[in-house]
Amino acid sequence: xxxxxxxxxxxxxxxxxxxxxxxxxxxxDSDQVVEQINALLPQTQCGQCAYPxxxxxxxxxxxxxxxxxxxxxxxxxxxxxLADLLDREPEPLDTSHGSTPEQAMxxxxxxxxxxxCTLCIQACPVDAILGARGLMHTVIADECTGCELCIxxxxxxxxxxxxxxxxxxx
Amino acid sequence: xxxxRLFGFPGGLQLPDWKHWSADAPLRTLPLPPELxxxxxxxxxxxxxxVEPGDSVDRGQPLALPEEGxxxxxxxxxxxxxxxxxxxxxxxxxGQRLRCAVIACDGEDRVWPGQPEGSDSPFDLAPExxxxxxxxxxxxxxxxxxxxxxxxxxxAAEQGVDxxxxxxxxxxxxxxxxxxxxxxxPAAVLQGAELLARACGAxxxxxxxxxxxxxxxxxxxxxxxxxxxxxxxxxxxxxxxxRQLIRNLTGQQVPSDGLPIDLGLLCQNAGTAATTWHCMRxxxxxxxxxxxxxGPDLPQSGNYRVRFGTPMDWMLDQLQVPWHRxxxxxxxxxxxxxxxxxxxxxxAATNCLLLASAELLGGEGDxxxxxxxxxxxxxxxxxxxxxxxxxxxxxxDHDALRDHGLMACIECGACAVVCPSRIPLVRQFRDAxxxxxxxxxxxxxxxxxxxxxxxxxxxxxxxREQQEAQRAAKRExxxxxxxxxxxxxxxxxxxxxxxxxxxxxRKQSDPDASGGE
Numbered sequence: 001x002x003x004x005x006x007x008x009x010x011x012x013x014x015x016x017x018x019x020x021x022x023x024x025x026x027x028x029d030s031d032q033v034v035e036q037i038n039a040l041l042p043q044t045q046c047g048q049c050a051y052p053x054x055x056x057x058x059x060x061x062x063x064x065x066x067x068x069x070x071x072x073x074x075x076x077x078x079x080x081x082l083a084d085l086l087d088r089e090p091e092p093l094d095t096s097h098g099s100t101p102e103q104a105m106x107x108x109x110x111x112x113x114x115x116x117c118t119l120c121i122q123a124c125p126v127d128a129i130l131g132a133r134g135l136m137h138t139v140i141a142d143e144c145t146g147c148e149l150c151i152x153x154x155x156x157x158x159x160x161x162x163x164x165x166x167x168x169x170x
Numbered sequence: 171x172x173x174x175r176l177f178g179f180p181g182g183l184q185l186p187d188w189k190h191w192s193a194d195a196p197l198r199t200l201p202l203p204p205e206l207x208x209x210x211x212x213x214x215x216x217x218x219x220x221v222e223p224g225d226s227v228d229r230g231q232p233l234a235l236p237e238e239g240x241x242x243x244x245x246x247x248x249x250x251x252x253x254x255x256x257x258x259x260x261x262x263x264x265g266q267r268l269r270c271a272v273i274a275c276d277g278e279d280r281v282w283p284g285q286p287e288g289s290d291s292p293f294d295l296a297p298e299x300x301x302x303x304x305x306x307x308x309x310x311x312x313x314x315x316x317x318x319x320x321x322x323x324x325x326a327a328e329q330g331v332d333x334x335x336x337x338x339x340x341x342x343x344x345x346x347x348x349x350x351x352x353x354x355x356p357a358a359v360l361q362g363a364e365l366l367a368r369a370c371g372a373x374x375x376x377x378x379x380x381x382x383x384x385x386x387x388x389x390x391x392x393x394x395x396x397x398x399x400x401x402x403x404x405x406x407x408x409x410x411x412x413r414q415l416i417r418n419l420t421g422q423q424v425p426s427d428g429l430p431i432d433l434g435l436l437c438q439n440a441g442t443a444a445t446t447w448h449c450m451r452x453x454x455x456x457x458x459x460x461x462x463x464x465g466p467d468l469p470q471s472g473n474y475r476v477r478f479g480t481p482m483d484w485m486l487d488q489l490q491v492p493w494h495r496x497x498x499x500x501x502x503x504x505x506x507x508x509x510x511x512x513x514x515x516x517x518a519a520t521n522c523l524l525l526a527s528a529e530l531l532g533g534e535g536d537x538x539x540x541x542x543x544x545x546x547x548x549x550x551x552x553x554x555x556x557x558x559x560x561x562x563x564x565x566x567d568h569d570a571l572r573d574h575g576l577m578a579c580i581e582c583g584a585c586a587v588v589c590p591s592r593i594p595l596v597r598q599f600r601d602a603x604x605x606x607x608x609x610x611x612x613x614x615x616x617x618x619x620x621x622x623x624x625x626x627x628x629x630x631x632x633x634r635e636q637q638e639a640q641r642a643a644k645r646e647x648x649x650x651x652x653x654x655x656x657x658x659x660x661x662x663x664x665x666x667x668x669x670x671x672x673x674x675x676r677k678q679s680d681p682d683a684s685g686g687e
Binding site: 038041042043044045053054055125126127128143145 | 612615616617618619620622623624625626627
C-alpha cells in the first residue's frame with residue numbers, strides 16, 4: 001500500500017515537474033502566435049478595434065490585452081476562427097467598435113470635387129489612393145480595403161463608399 | 171469496326187433515355203429573328219466593344235475583341251443596325267446580368283467585306299496557321315462550356331499530344347444535337363476531326379459514340395474515314411464527361427488538378443469538329459449552332475440550326491411552342507440551368523432547350539434529412555463522398571470541403587438523382603464551390619492588403635528614421651560650432667576667406683592702419 005502511494009506520488013511529482021518545465025521552456029514563440037492571429041484578421045487595417053492596424057491588434061490579442069471580438073469587418077467568422085486558434089470561448093461581436101458590413105465596400109473619390117489636398121493619401125493604410133498636391137486623386141479600387149479612414153480627413157467630403165464589384169467566375 | 175477493350179469508369183447510373191423526343195426529326199434551320207442579342211461579357215475574360223449603338227453591322231463583323239483572360243472575339247451573327255447595349259439576366263444560376271449588344275436585323279444577311287477568305291483545302295494550311303484561324307473565327311467548345319478551342323489546341327501543340335478524342339456522347343437525357351449532327355453531316359465531323367488533329371499534332375483520332383445510337387453509327391460508317399477510329403461506349407451517365415470518357419477509353423485517370431493533355435490526350439466535342447471544318451472552308455466565324463429543342467409530348471421537338479443571338483422566347487414563339495407556365499432549361503435535365511429571362515439568346519453554350527414540368531425534373535421541397543445510405547457515394551463518378559460534403563457544406567467547413575475534394579466535383583447530378591431524401595446535393599455543392607472561391611479571393615485580397623500595409627509601415631518608419639538622423643546631424647553640428655571654427659582655420663581656402671574678412675573688418679574699423687601696411 002505504501003509502496004503504491006510512494007510510486008504514484010513520485011510519478012506525479014516527476015511528471016508534474018516535467019510539465020511545469022515544458023510550459024516554461026517550450027512556450028510557443030509569441031511572434032508565431034501573433035503571426036497566426038494576424039493571418040486570420042481581414043487586413044482591412046481600418047483601426048476600428050482601436051489599434052492602428054491588424055498586426056497591432058494581433059499583438060494585443062496575443063498579449064492578452066485585447067479581447068477577440070473587436071473586429072467588425074471580420075465579424076462572427078473571424079471571432080470563431082480566433083476562438084478556435086486560441087482555444088477560447090467565442091464571444092459575440094463588440095458592437096461598440098462597429099458592426100459587420102453586409103457588403104464589401106470600396107472608397108470612391110468624386111473627382112470633379114477633389115481639390116488635391118493629399119490628406120486622404122496620408123490616411124490610407126494600404127497606399128490605395130493615387131494623386132499629388134494640387135492634382136486630382138483617385139482610388140485604386142482593387143487595392144482598397146474599404147476601411148473608411150480616408151473619409152474623415154477629406155475637407156470637401158468628396159469621398160463616398162460604393163459596393164465593391166465582384167467579378168464572378170465561371 | 172473493332173470493338174476494343176473498354177475500362178469503364180467508377181460510379182454512374184442508368185437514366186431514362188428521352189432521346190426519342192427529338193432524335194428522329196431531321197435537322198431544320200430556324201429563320202432569322204428580327205432582333206439578335208449578343209452577350210458581350212464572357213465567363214473567362216473581358217472584351218472591348220468595337221462598335222457603337224447606331225452603327226450598321228454586317229454578318230461576321232467583329233463586335234468585340236478579347237481584352238483580358240480567355241475571352242473570344244464576338245461577331246455580329248447577321249447584318250443590321252446595332253440598336254443598343256443593355257443588361258440581361260444570363261443563363262447562370264447566380265442570376266448574373268450581362269451586357270448584351272442588341273442588333274436590329276435588316277434581313278439581308280450581308281456578309282462583312284472584311285471577312286477572311288475561306289480555304290478549299292484547309293489541310294494544306296500549316297498547324298500554326300490553322301490554330302490562328304480557329305482563334306480568329308472565335309470557335310469555342312460546343313459541348314457546353316465554350317472554352318476557346320484555339321487555347322486548347324495551343325496548349326496541346328506545346329505539350330505534345332498523341333490522341334485526339336472526339337466526344338459525340340450526349341449522355342444526358344434529351345440532348346440529341348451531336349447525334350443528329352452525326353446523322354446529317356458525318357463528313358464534316360470526320361474531316362473537322364482530322365483538321366483539329368492536324369492543328370494540335372495528334373496522330374490518332376478516336377470518335378466516341380454511345381452504343382445505342384445506331385443511325386449515327388451507320389452514318390459514320392458509311393462515310394468511312396480510315397483516319398478516324400470509331401469506339402462505342404455503353405450508355406451510362408455520365409459517360410460523356412471528359413474525364414470519365416478518358417478513363418473509359420484508356421484506363422487512365424486524369425488528375426483532378428490536371429488536364430487530359432497531361433496524359434497526351436485532347437478532347438473536343440463533335441459539334442466543335444464540324445464547326446471548325448465549316449468555318450475553315452468558308453472563312454466565316456462561328457455564328458450558329460445546333461440546338462436540341464425537347465419536351466415531353468412536344469411535337470416541335472427536334473434539332474434546329476440556330477443563329478447565335480436568337481432570343482429564346484422568339485425561337486419558341488416562332489415554333490409555336492406553348493412554353494409559358496413551363497420551366498425552360500438550357501442544357502439537359504441533369505446539368506442544365508433554368509432560364510430566368512427567356513429573352514436571353516441562344517449562345518454557343520445552348521446545346522439544348524428543355525421544356526419541362528416540375529414533376530419531370532423530380533421536383534423539390536419535400537427534402538428530408540440524410541439517412542446516410544451511401545447511395546450517392548456509389549454513383550459518384552469522381553469517387554467523392556457526397557454525404558460527407560453535404561454535412562461540411564452545411565457547416566461551411568471550408569477546410570474539410572477542400573480536403574474531401576469538393577473542387578473535383580463535376581456537378582453531374584447523379585448523387586442528387588439517387589438521394590432517397592431528395593436532398594438537392596448538386597445545388598449545395600455549387601453554392602459551396604462559389605463560397606470557397608469567394609473565400610480564396612478574400613484571402614488573396616487580405617494578403618495583398620497586408621503586404622501593402624507592411625510596406626507602407628516600413629516606408630514611414632524609414633522616413634521617420636531619416637528625419638531623426640537629419641535632426642541629430644543638425645544638433646551635432648550646432649553643438650560643435652566652436653570646433654567647426656577651429657576646423658575652418660585648418661582649411662587653407664576657408665582660412666584665406668577668413669583672413670580676407672578679418673582684413674576688411676580691420677580696415678573698416680581703423681582706416682589709418684592701411685597706410686601702415
